[in-house]
Structure formats: C-alpha cells, structure tokens
Amino acid sequence: MKGNQYDVIIVGAGIAGLKAASVLAKYDLKVAIIDENPFLGGQYLRTLPENFKNKLLKFKTSVKKEGLKLIDELKNSTNIKIFRNSTVVGVYEGDKLLFDREGKSELIYYKKLIISTGAREKYLPFPGWDLPGVFSLGAVQVFLKSNGILPAEEIVLAGTGPFLYAVAYEILKAGGKVKGIYELKRFKEQIAFSKGLLDFPGKLIEAFVYLEEILSNHVPIKYGWRVLKAEGDDSVRRISVGKIGKDGEVIEKSIKNIKTELLAIGFGFVPNLEVARSAGVNIIYDETLGGWIVNTDERLMSSNKNIYACGEITGVGGAEKSQIEGELSALALLDSLNLLDNSGKNKIQKLIKKRKKAIKYSKCFNTVFSVPLEFYKNIEDDTVICRCENISMKKIREAIEIGPSDMNFVKTFTRAGMGNCQGRICGPIIENIIKSFEGKSPHPPTMRKPIKPTLIGNLKKFYEEEIKSD
Amino acid sequence: MKNYDAIIVGGGIIGLATGFYLSKFGKKVLVIEKRYPGAGSTGRCIGGIRQQFSTSGTIQLARESLNLFKELEKEFGFSVEFYQGGYLLLAHTEEQKSIFLKNIEIQKSFGINVEFISAEDIKKQFPYVNTEGLLGGAFSPEDGQAFPFLVLKGFIKGITKNGGEILTETEVSSLIEQNGKIEGVKLSDGKIINSEIVINAAGPWAKELSETVDIELPFAPERHEAFITVKIKKFEPIIPMLVDYRKDGCYFNQRINGQIIGCYTPVPNYPGKSTKETFEFLYEMSRRTARLVPTLEKVHVLRQWAGSYTMTPDGNPVIDKTEIEGYFVAGGMSGHGFMLGPATGKLLASLIAEDKFYINMSEFSLKRKFQSKELLK
C-alpha cells in the first residue's frame, strides 16, 4: 500500500471518531484519523491549558474519563496515523480525500471512510445579535478552555438547553460571574427531559453537579424568558429580556434591561454535514434529531457501502450517543471485512440496542429544547440574518413570498449564505424561517466543495502528482 | 381556469427574459419551472458578457443584448452589478492571432469598439498578466459582466408586476399538440394548462421536451465546471475576462465585489447532463489561473460547481418558431446564453407579439444547415 493510502480514514476526532479509532487499532489495518483542531477529543473533551486544568477538570463524567484514556492510548498506537490541524476540504470520486494542513494541501485515499464530524451551534437572531460582545456558548467555552481566560467579568447566558448550565458551571469554576440564565422553555416543559435522564445516570449526575454550583453561587435562573435585543455602539452594553406569555408573545410589562458587556447565547446544535455531503451520501430530515442528518442503517452504514457515519451527524444526542456509535460503526465496518468473531458480532447487537435507547433520549431532548417556529417567523424586518453578506430578514421574507421553499432559491435570490462562511451560521436559521412560513422543511442547499476555502497555489501541484500516478 | 396568452417552460435566463418582454407587450404569461428560477444552467454561469463574436448575426444579437443590459438597472430599479471591465482574448499562436484580426475587422464594421493589442501593451495595461509566450490579444472595453441572480430577480419581479405568473417546483411532462397547433402543456401530476402559445426554454432538457411533439432539436448538453474565490482587493484595473485559447486554457475575470470567477472548456468534451464537480477541475483550473495571473496563487477557492452548456452543431443558438403553430423554441445557448439572454427574450417576444424579428435572425433559424462554426467559444 502506498504511503497515502489507508484501509480506513476517520474524519473527526471527537468522542465518536476516537472510539471508532480505538476499536480499529486492535486490528491489522492501516488507519488514519483527521481533525481540524490541534487537539484530539472534539467538542466534549477540548483539552485544557495547564493553568486551568486543576480547576475545571475536578469533575469528570465517565465518558470524559474514558475519552481522555482513549486519547492517551491513541497517541501511543503505531497502527493509527493522526493528522491534527487538518481540515478536510473535500471527498472526491475515486475515494480521494483532500485536506489542508498547516498551509499545505494533501491528498489521501481510503478504502473505507468513517465520518464523525460532530455538530455546531444553532442561532435565533434578534436585533443586535451580530454585535461584538454577543458570543455563542461554545465560543465562551473555547475562550475559557483554549485561551485560558475569561472573556468578561460578568456574563449573561440565554437560549435553551442544558448546555447553558454546563457553560455557567465552567465560568463559575474559572472565577467568573454569571449575571443570569434565561432559558426559553418553561420549567413544566422540561419535565419530559428529566424523566429521560433516568436512563442515563451519568448525565443525571452531570446535571446535579452543574446545578449545585449554579445555585450555590446564587445565579438567578429564569424559565420561559428570552432575549429581545442587544444594544451598544461598538459592542454590547445592555440587553433586554422578557417573559414569554401563554400565547407565545413576550409580556410587555415583564421586559427589563440588563447592563452587560457579554451575552452568551445557545439554541442547540445542528450536525456538521459538509464532509458527508461532499462524499455524496444521502441525508434525511428529522426535526427531533437536529434537522438534516446522515441516513444510515442500524449499523451506521450510509447510502454508500464504504462510508459509515457516527456521532452527532446521525442525530444530535450528546456524548454518550457518540461513544456508542463510534464503537458500533467501527465494529460494523470490521464485520463488513469479515474480521469479527462471534463475540464481536454479539457486541454489535448489544450496541444496536443501546443506540436505540440513546436515540429515544435524543429525540425527547431535542423536542423539549426546540425553539418554537413562531420565534423565527416573527424576526423583525431589519434584523440581520446572513452576517457575511449583510442580508436582513426583510430580504429573506421577500424571497420566500416569491419563490419555492427551496434553500437554493432563497440563497440565490438574496445572496444569504454565499459569503465566506458559506451559510454555516445562517443556513439553519433560514431553514427554520422557511419552515415557519411554509409549514414544511425546505430542500437543503446544494453542498459545494471546497468545504473550507483552499489555496490556488497549493492545488496546482496536484497536476503533476495526478499525471505521475496515471 | 385561467387564460394565459403564453406558457413558457423553463425559468432560466431565456425563459424569464422572454416572459418579461412578452409581459411588456401586454401578454399574460405563465412561466413553469421544475425546480426554482436559476436551477439550470443560468444559476451556474459565470456572468460574462461580450460582443466579440465572429458572424454578423451573433455580433448584432450580442450588441442588442449589451444595450439591454445597460438599461436593466433603470428598468428594475436596482443594480444587476453590470460592469464593463472588458474581455481580453489572448493569442498564443499566429493562427489564433490571425483569427482575431479577421474577426476584429467584421466586428468593427458593426461599430464595435475592439482592438488587437500587443503583448507589450497588455503588460502595460494589465501588469498582472503573465505575457510569456503571448503574441497579443483582442480587447474590447465594452464587454463585461453582470450578476446572473440579480438579472433573474429583476425579470421575476417584472413578470409578476406585469400580471404574469411563475409556477415553481412544477414540471412539464409533455407538450400538447392538435392538428398542427400547440394547445398547451401537461404537468407531471397530470394537470393540463392550455395556451395557444408555448415556448420551450428548457435549456439542457429542451430536446427531450420537444420530442413529446416530435420536433427534433439539434441540442446536446455538455458538462462545464467553474470555480469562484473569496473576495479579494480589486485589481487595478479590475481583471477583464481573460480568455486563454490554448488547449489547456481557461477564462476568468474579477467580479466587482472582488471575487475571481472562471472556468475552462474541457478537452475532450464531456457530453451529458451530469453536474458533478471533479477534483481534476479544481487543481487544473488552479494551475491554469495561476499561470495567467501568478499573484492569484495566494487566493483561496471558495467553491466549485458544474453545469451544462447546451451545444448545437455550429455553436449558435436556435431562436425560432417551429412547424407546429404556436410552438416556439429558444435554446442551444452554448456558453453564451446569459449574455445573449435579454436580446433573445426580447426578439422572441417581438416575433410572438408582432410576428417579426426586428433584426436579422436567419443565423438562428431551426432550419439552417448548422455548417459554419462560431469561432469564439
């Protein structure tokens, strides 16, 4: 086998990809794992700088502990080639995978591909959401964990879902102050979720640890409240929040202004489908699993028999689900190569069952913490939707009135999503806006390569390489 | 049941321009589009506009179209990002140079502002161009660019304003003919919509659609790929459409928002309606682009895609009526459908509404012999 050819390539070294790699490492296969981050572990395990380690990692979930162990094992494994700082920019016909690493483009070949590219955050726009000083929850986490500093002394958190508490916990542990947490959903609505937690004791413990920290610091938590706007000349200075009434409208007299220099928002996650779509595998829409997801069989094989998908991209569900699926996809792949003995085959059956439970929980979770569609429908006309091209709600609405419920049409008619981020942020927002008007989920936009912009000067060298290999 | 004066199949530049100019004649039009406006070739084109063609018919059509592009902003009430940055056709061989010189003579006889400029002058005027091996080029400062989606948007809004309708996500499965006259169209859900005039502007799919009434169209789609870069600072002057006619040539320009956009004609060609993008195009286009303007090496490709050129044997379109009364065709637009779109639409509208073309369109008749060849692809 040539140097740039692999039996299996795994894209994404989050919990799912790591787990898959650890299973494959025990076999006589040439495996590569690629991640765009400088560290292994993905969103959940984001490794910490030295000065923070002690404070933040005092509390580790079992998934975290195992993940950290896997990272150590992997670093010492000789079967597995690790590519860090490596962004996959396209999967092309001929089982080719193009990636950029440290300013250079490289091409590698696979026989089987496992895609585990995780999820990213979702947004609900409001006036001022594009101001400096409005962060996503994830961005606050990156600040804390990767840069090792607090982005501001006092932070207000708003949005929906338990990620609010995880980030509040981390801010508090790092010595910061949380001025308030505003959760969209009413307390009552969350009961279904807490019942689901009983199946996952690990998650329940995690929730308690977070809540204890939050409550003992007397952080006010408001349920059924939302951010209405953020204001300030060059950066956020104050925000308005209000209580949502029974009719879904904000109760006028509840509205209050809060002074803050940092607002962190989080409205859930959407799968990162770029790599999977660039490989041409089928996707399906399931609102309860985060929207568009990779369509797989119960063994996580995609519509292409050489490509498996695992983790958030088959349904947003959190760390445990990713862990189960990482293992399942690797075993199923091994089985397809006739490399499994009976105990391996039995393990597959067990994991399929475990996965069903995890999916059930995910569906409940995503339903409880979903943002009501009216909130998208009622976005004000001048609110910016696409930040790269500066496209307002008014323009989006006009496109929806004229054309079909096709994301491609809205994109071409308004230019939203054509900028440098290629719709990564505004895409899911526009999808929800269209849905809120038309009552059905729109056609997803066509996926275009490269997944991230890539240098002309680097690409031209493949002319010689490809000619030689012919 | 509503009555339509004309039904247009296809929401690309041709269908929408025709619909727009027909609606200006007071006709009630219905445009039927199987996906969304721009879903076919038009949404995949790179927006180049030129008058540098090689025959009297194409030159006049292109000239009429350029004049219409100039008026679109006023017509629509918003800019379509029309900009005259020029086309510079490059000659790397004596043969190419003599073709250009011959064409320039014809073009000038129609009053087009075009000159052959030497390699040294190219270096002076466009210092970023690599003139190695270059003998010179044909340059017209009147040629340029517009943003296809804004042009479509203007036509769409115009059609609705003038009382026309656009049906999207609706596919025509066949045309309906009775005793030599067109009667309407049948949709894939079985529904029938009647009209005495039907225009086939279905782009790469026009040939199959026409077969449903046994009218043969000499159309053959081919795949063409393109790429666009991130926005960069505008070159001084902005990069005109550089057309490299070498076997491994390419063409690209800088859009007025700063992006570089371009494509190449694959050799050999790639027949069929596939719109799958390739790795080969990505690196080849990169190599060819950087060879012409070396500083572009430092620019990032934002996205790549593929679309169709609907070819005819002589490289020129068909804009004509057919043997079936009331059935019209505008297609086979090759790589010029966008630039020729406004004029094609307006001329076809005048043929339908007034029973005559206002310029000589014999080069685009369906019954022509398809022998000559447009030299400037």
Ligand SMILES: Cc1cc2nc3c(=O)[nH]c(=O)nc-3n(C[C@H](O)[C@H](O)[C@H](O)COP(=O)(O)OP(=O)(O)OC[C@H]3O[C@@H](n4cnc5c(N)ncnc54)[C@H](O)[C@@H]3O)c2cc1C
């Ligand atoms: C900001 C954020 C914070 C989260 N915090 C929590 C939390 O506190 N608790 C919790 O249970 N869940 C959290 N989640 C959910 C989280 O996605 C899952 O818990 C779990 O980490 C998912 O594992 P995964 O392996 O599927 O994906 P990830 O952990 O997301 O891993 C995917 C990996 O793929 C890589 N990747 C993606 N695209 C490319 C590409 N083109 N080229 C190369 N590499 C690529 C990424 O760099 C990443 O490392 C969070 C999610 C996000 C987005």
Ligand SMILES: Cc1cc2nc3c(=O)[nH]c(=O)nc-3n(C[C@H](O)[C@H](O)[C@H](O)COP(=O)(O)OP(=O)(O)OC[C@H]3O[C@@H](n4cnc5c(N)ncnc54)[C@H](O)[C@@H]3O)c2cc1C
């Ligand atoms: C990469 C590339 C670059 C190009 N660059 C340029 C350029 O710089 N300048 C230029 O002038 N030209 C350029 N072109 C060519 C130009 O794009 C085409 O000539 C032009 O868009 C053709 O327009 P059209 O309306 O005939 O076809 P299309 O735009 O394809 O429109 C036809 C429409 O009909 C619809 N349709 C088809 N069948 C049916 C049916 N049965 N029922 C309902 N609807 C149907 C389709 O969905 C489609 O939207 C380029 C093309 C490509 C691919």
